[in-house]
Amino acid sequence: MALLEVEDLNVTIPTPRGTAHILSDVSFALERGECLGFAGESGCGKSITAMAVMGLLPTTAQATGRIRLDGRDLLAMDEAGLCAIRGRRVAMVFQEPMTALNPVKTIGFQVAEGPRLHLKLSKAEAGRRAVAMLRRVGLPPDRFSPDLYPYQLSGGQRQRVMIAAALACEPDILIADEPTTALDVTIQAQILDLISDVVQETGMALVMITHDLGVIAETAERMMVMYAGRIVESGPTAEVFRHMAHPYTRGLFAAIPGGPEEESRRLATIPGQVPEPIALPPGCAFAGRCARTEDDCRAAVPPAEPVGPGHRVRCLHPHVGAT
Amino acid sequence: MASDGASDGASDGAKEGGLGEVAAKALGNRSFVIGGVLTGVLIVVALVSLVWTPYSVIDMDIAGKLRVPSAAHWFGTDQFGRDVFSMMMVGAQNSIAVSLVAVGVGAGFGVPLGALAAARGGWLDETVMRFNDFAFAFPAVLSAVMITALAGPGAVNSIIAIGIFNIPVFARLTRGGALAIWKREFVMAARVAGKNAVRITVEHILPNVASILIVQATIQFALAILAEAGLSYLGLGTQPPQPSWGKMLNEAQTLMFLAPQLAIFPGVAIVLTVLGLNLLGDGLRDVLDPRLRRLR
Amino acid sequence: MSVFLARRLVALFLTLLGASLAVFLILEVLPGDPATVMLGIGAQEDSLAALRAQLGLDRPAWQRYLVWIWGWFQGDLGNSYAYDEPVIKIILERLRVSLPLALMAITLSTAIGLPLGVLAAARRNSLTDVSVMGFVQVGVAIPNFWFAILMILFFSVFLKVMPAGGFAGWDAGVWPAIKSLILPAVALALPQAAILARVTRSSVLEVMREDYVRTARAKGLTFAAALWRHAVRNALIPVVTIMGLQFSFLLAGTIIIENVFYLPGLGRLIFQAIAQRDVIVVKDVVVLLAGAVVLVNFIVDMSYALLDPRLRGGGHGQ
Ligand SMILES: Nc1ncnc2c1ncn2[C@@H]1O[C@H](COP(=O)(O)OP(=O)(O)OP(=O)(O)O)[C@@H](O)[C@H]1O
Ligand code: SF4
Ligand SMILES: [Mg+2]
Numbered sequence: 001m002a003l004l005e006v007e008d009l010n011v012t013i014p015t016p017r018g019t020a021h022i023l024s025d026v027s028f029a030l031e032r033g034e035c036l037g038f039a040g041e042s043g044c045g046k047s048i049t050a051m052a053v054m055g056l057l058p059t060t061a062q063a064t065g066r067i068r069l070d071g072r073d074l075l076a077m078d079e080a081g082l083c084a085i086r087g088r089r090v091a092m093v094f095q096e097p098m099t100a101l102n103p104v105k106t107i108g109f110q111v112a113e114g115p116r117l118h119l120k121l122s123k124a125e126a127g128r129r130a131v132a133m134l135r136r137v138g139l140p141p142d143r144f145s146p147d148l149y150p151y152q153l154s155g156g157q158r159q160r161v162m163i164a165a166a167l168a169c170e171p172d173i174l175i176a177d178e179p180t181t182a183l184d185v186t187i188q189a190q191i192l193d194l195i196s197d198v199v200q201e202t203g204m205a206l207v208m209i210t211h212d213l214g215v216i217a218e219t220a221e222r223m224m225v226m227y228a229g230r231i232v233e234s235g236p237t238a239e240v241f242r243h244m245a246h247p248y249t250r251g252l253f254a255a256i257p258g259g260p261e262e263e264s265r266r267l268a269t270i271p272g273q274v275p276e277p278i279a280l281p282p283g284c285a286f287a288g289r290c291a292r293t294e295d296d297c298r299a300a301v302p303p304a305e306p307v308g309p310g311h312r313v314r315c316l317h318p319h320v321g322a323t
Numbered sequence: 324m325a326s327d328g329a330s331d332g333a334s335d336g337a338k339e340g341g342l343g344e345v346a347a348k349a350l351g352n353r354s355f356v357i358g359g360v361l362t363g364v365l366i367v368v369a370l371v372s373l374v375w376t377p378y379s380v381i382d383m384d385i386a387g388k389l390r391v392p393s394a395a396h397w398f399g400t401d402q403f404g405r406d407v408f409s410m411m412m413v414g415a416q417n418s419i420a421v422s423l424v425a426v427g428v429g430a431g432f433g434v435p436l437g438a439l440a441a442a443r444g445g446w447l448d449e450t451v452m453r454f455n456d457f458a459f460a461f462p463a464v465l466s467a468v469m470i471t472a473l474a475g476p477g478a479v480n481s482i483i484a485i486g487i488f489n490i491p492v493f494a495r496l497t498r499g500g501a502l503a504i505w506k507r508e509f510v511m512a513a514r515v516a517g518k519n520a521v522r523i524t525v526e527h528i529l530p531n532v533a534s535i536l537i538v539q540a541t542i543q544f545a546l547a548i549l550a551e552a553g554l555s556y557l558g559l560g561t562q563p564p565q566p567s568w569g570k571m572l573n574e575a576q577t578l579m580f581l582a583p584q585l586a587i588f589p590g591v592a593i594v595l596t597v598l599g600l601n602l603l604g605d606g607l608r609d610v611l612d613p614r615l616r617r618l619r
Numbered sequence: 620m621s622v623f624l625a626r627r628l629v630a631l632f633l634t635l636l637g638a639s640l641a642v643f644l645i646l647e648v649l650p651g652d653p654a655t656v657m658l659g660i661g662a663q664e665d666s667l668a669a670l671r672a673q674l675g676l677d678r679p680a681w682q683r684y685l686v687w688i689w690g691w692f693q694g695d696l697g698n699s700y701a702y703d704e705p706v707i708k709i710i711l712e713r714l715r716v717s718l719p720l721a722l723m724a725i726t727l728s729t730a731i732g733l734p735l736g737v738l739a740a741a742r743r744n745s746l747t748d749v750s751v752m753g754f755v756q757v758g759v760a761i762p763n764f765w766f767a768i769l770m771i772l773f774f775s776v777f778l779k780v781m782p783a784g785g786f787a788g789w790d791a792g793v794w795p796a797i798k799s800l801i802l803p804a805v806a807l808a809l810p811q812a813a814i815l816a817r818v819t820r821s822s823v824l825e826v827m828r829e830d831y832v833r834t835a836r837a838k839g840l841t842f843a844a845a846l847w848r849h850a851v852r853n854a855l856i857p858v859v860t861i862m863g864l865q866f867s868f869l870l871a872g873t874i875i876i877e878n879v880f881y882l883p884g885l886g887r888l889i890f891q892a893i894a895q896r897d898v899i900v901v902k903d904v905v906v907l908l909a910g911a912v913v914l915v916n917f918i919v920d921m922s923y924a925l926l927d928p929r930l931r932g933g934g935h936g937q
Contacts, residue, residue, distance in 0.1 A: 086838065103927070151929045469905070470645070598756060
């Protein structure tokens with residue numbers, strides 16, 4: 001049994017203009033200690049997937065399917081059960097370090113908060129743990145007192161605090177939702193190295209959500225490509241990079257100089273409009289933008305078919321052969 | 324670069340779908356409809372009272388004093404035998420007149436002052452704003468009491484007293500809105516085209532701050548009704564024999580053991596009026612300018 | 620911090636100066652002669668002149684202003700024309716009513732408004748929320764003097780459990796004195812509680828959308844704990860501003876409410892003093908009230924620093 005199994009996850013949000021289909025038939029599994037990467041254009045549902053696993057979907061959202069952690073379905077769990085899991089078994093690092101920390105609480109308090117809650121540590125014990133965690137993420141107490149406030153730190157330092165807080169209870173899964181997008185390029189590498197180090201050290205599983213395909217290539221053993229709320233291609237990272245089958249995945253890589261082997265493989269822009277979540281077409285959502293579109297593409301959503309070892313793709317006319 | 328900025332203009336919300344769409348939106352807004360109906364009823368009653376009331380509000384009928392409500396006298400009679408319903412109708416007219424003029428005074432001075440401060444900037448702006456701060460820190464009712472008590476009680480003096488404290492409200496709001504618009508591209512363009520500050524203010528600035536001013540005016544109108552009632556209650560506002568709701572409440576208080584019903588009707592009238600105007604203001608805010616919508 | 624303090628003190632001083640000038644000028648410009656009021660309409664011209672000289676009213680305005688201000692620095696606020704007593708003595712006497720009244724009212728409005736606002740925000744769009752917003756709309760629409768009359772009708776005329784007005788005096792015992800202040804305090808507090816509830820609600824709603832509240836939830840805090848520990852304190856910053864502003868509304872409210880309940884407080888004092896042209900009392904009380912308003916705003920500024928560490932300053936890391 002995998003550590004985390006997501007099966008047929010569908011998330012809808014009612015809006016004044018109609019029901020928004022945010023996630024459709026999302027299924028994936030995460031093994032202990034595995035690193036899984038999520039890529040896709042802005043708005044494709046990466047963050048919502050993460051929030052669904054955390055049990056923190058918007059209150060108006062409706063979710064169906066199963067999200068099993070050690071076999072227990074989180075969607076069927078009561079709030080108290082979810083609170084015991086959040087931060088303890090599954091922890092999360094967010095995109096915006098500038099706003100993700102409470103401006104009126106010390107960084108020590110914010111790192112110690114989780115251990116005090118979940119591990120029932122005393123104030124002093126939790127404080128010591130916070131100092132240790134801060135030291136681990138590169139904020140030694142001689143220069144970074146736990147009594148500092150977030151405004152006294154830079155963006156990169158704040159993201160280190162976020163990581164310290166996420167690691168403080170030794171979770172089984174760390175979800176990093178674009179942890180470096182808001183940071184300077186030089187800082188980005190440091191933060192990614194830090195995450196890779198602590199993941200290897202503790203043996204926890206990592207879900208890395210990113211716009212940066214270079215990050216996926218470096219950190220993720222398996223990867224998922226999302227489009228309009230669906231996983232359109234998934235497989236071992238090396239295999240997917242070698243045999244990109246979905247036209248969308250190829251489109252993402254196409255315009256990048258030097259191809260997929262190049263050091264910086266950011267998502268390219270593909271011409272055309274992503275369909276709105278309240279007006280998804282009955283067939284393949286990529287049909288309007290895809291050069292390989294044929295009539296059958298518009299009839300029904302393509303099923304996820306295997307195209308290689310562990311490699312699946314939702315496309316009726318996938319590319320075959322090496323990238 | 325300012326293309327984003329230009330699209331969130333204060334008036335664009337209203338322009339968006341033309342007048343028809345705004346009207347449809349207004350009719351679908353519960354606050355607007357309830358507030359509009361309450362305010363509408365008040366205005367109609369006040370207008371009717373100008374030409375007709377069931378009984379005279381001046382003539383006394385001591386024999387028929389302190390009657391409880393009946394078919395002849397819907398709200399009963401007061402200690403002089405006057406018909407309370409008729410007095411309330413005239414009271415509505417009084418409330419509206421005093422508050423409307425007071426808010427008019429406030430806007431009449433405040434808006435040009437605010438527009439001027441925004442257009443000129445510098446020491447003038449600084450002076451106007453410091454004066455504003457000072458006026459805000461000073462309890463308005465206290466000064467209103469001082470003015471009316473010393474200059475003599477009466478409707479005109481209470482208009483002045485209430486109006487003075489509306490000036491900084493409108494000045495501040497106009498200045499804030501105008502400053503933002505002065506920085507916009509189309510104003511820059513107008514300046515480059517050689518239009519002077521007055522013309523730009525009239526053609527571009529004022530139309531763009533109009534919707535927030537209308538909303539604020541509704542709210543100030545409600546506050547003015549409350550202030551007028553308070554002054555009249557203290558005996559500093561509208562003088563007898565002209566009926567006013569505040570004065571009626573004052574008289575009712577002395578008769579509380581004899582005729583408690585007298586203390587009810589004018590108060591309910593004030594509450595409904597203020598409630599109606601506040602709801603209308605909330606509704607207008609939603610309809611005219613979605614960006615101003617409070618979290619609800 | 621000391622620069623901050625110094626700047627606030629200068630502001631305090633300037634506002635008091637402004638207020639004293641304003642009230643002096645208003646009283647100067649407006650008609651009404653204290654001597655005539657004191658001696659009555661039919662008084663002899665020479666006795667009027669004598670009284671004016673005795674009161675110092677025959678001197679030029681700027682001299683009278685300076686004499687008055689100089690008195691403040693010496694702790695001498697002058698003598699009331701109407702009561703023939705030192706103004707300071709009258710004010711202290713009246714404060715024994717107004718100060719407890721104001722404190723009760725502000726405690727009450729905070730105790731009602733804050734929790735209601737937080738509750739409504741926490742249960743957004745629920746029946747609780749709708750009810751609180753209904754209370755807010757009605758609360759700001761009710762004239763406080765009418766609400767006072769309604770309470771007198773109910774508690775004094777109908778139930779006969781509360782005094783209809785008047786002040787028992789502290790000599791009559793603490794409870795009777797407090798009891799005569801309860802209805803006035805409730806009347807003063809109601810509209811303020813409504814405003815406070817509205818501001819608190821929208822402020823908490825705003826803060827609840829902040830990323831750091833989501834972070835707190837991701838750490839495993841319950842909704843209530845995240846709200847209480849991470850949202851409320853941040854949400855209090857704008858609320859405290861409003862509470863500071865409310866103080867001046869409260870002072871104004873005492874003028875009407877003390878009249879409704881015939882309470883011998885500052886509000887009623889100034890109302891009567893204006894009617895009696897007891898100019899010296901009016902001037903002193905107005906400056907005192909203005910000073911109180913500025914002082915409260917000073918306290919509000921200080922409490923910002925308590926609520927928000929960014930305003931406290933301090934060294935940067937590294
Ligand atoms: N509270 C909400 N109500 C309605 N729609 C929402 C809500 N939150 C998110 N969405 C919609 O869900 C979709 C997926 O959003 P999500 O935040 O998961 O995108 P993302 O892949 O993380 O994008 P990005 O790379 O920009 O972070 C978007 O179309 C967004 O508009
Ligand atoms: S199914 Fe058709 S439209 Fe969709 S990606 Fe494949 S080829 Fe393109
Ligand atoms: Mg995202």
